[in-house]
């Protein structure tokens with residue numbers, strides 16, 4: 001499928017993987033709805049995409065945890081931005097690396113409300129239109145953490161296992177329609193993810209990425225593009241995308257970034 005003039009909604013478009021998806025989809029000629037809480041980031045991204053690719057973007061300042069706001073925003077999309085062809089459920093985060101017995105319920109709520117319930121609220125708002133048009137594609141951003149659990153990953157991993165289960169469930173629920181769904185599950189990607197996980201501790205976050213070359217956001221965006229551009233009879237149900245030197249969440253080969 002070609003993306004020229006197709007409409008893609010990207011959640012978490014203000015940074016990292018979501019921002020890279022916006023770049024890649026704009027390059028392919030898609031029109032975009034960019035959603036996140038930080039409007040200033042979305043505004044500068046939209047200006048850059050218009051300058052570089054002539055992209056028309058609609059900005060949604062949106063907290064995916066707020067079910068009513070999500071329903072109102074998607075229900076109230078203006079003419080020309082209502083018929084979403086591709087939904088990229090990317091907004092997500094981790095908070096902390098505490099063992100479960102020491103865990104903070106505020107961190108748990110934030111991860112579950114964003115990664116699981118937020119994804120559900122957005123999907124619930126977008127899917128009826130796709131089903132009615134009998135066309136569309138939902139791409140969820142999961143994680144290797146939805147395949148393997150690591151110490152301190154407890155609740156974050158549980159949310160990403162849930163994303164994987166929801167993708168599989170949605171696949172079944174969409175049988176008989178032409179609406180597709182996929183999950184793209186990356187290993188370590190260099191974004192603001194670790195800074196968010198460690199509540200703004202940049203020094204601790206930087207250490208996460210110093211042992212081997214991690215994935216870059218554009219690597220993940222290209223995998224999502226691949227899913228969204230297959231012929232209509234093909235579904236890429238799941239991609240596990242890893243850095244060459246990360247064999248599993250816990251198994252990596254230490255290598256200088258220039259080796």
Ligand code: NDP
Pocket residue numbers: 011012013014015016017018035036037038039041062063064065090091092093094114118141142143144185186187188189190191192193194196
């Ligand atoms: P970033 O922190 O760089 O970006 C996260 C994005 O999610 C931001 O745009 C942020 O926007 C948005 N977001 C967070 N909470 C909300 C919310 N409540 N409502 C709306 N938007 C929200 O991290 P990544 O790009 O790495 O993360 C993107 C996805 O990739 C996540 O689902 C993450 O779990 C997943 N992932 C990341 C990996 C990694 O190693 N980096 C590996 C595997 C998966 P804003 O703050 O402006 O709202």
Ligand code: 8X3
Pocket residue numbers: 142143144145153186187188189249
């Ligand atoms: C993010 C990757 O390994 O930090 O989903 O959980 S990991």
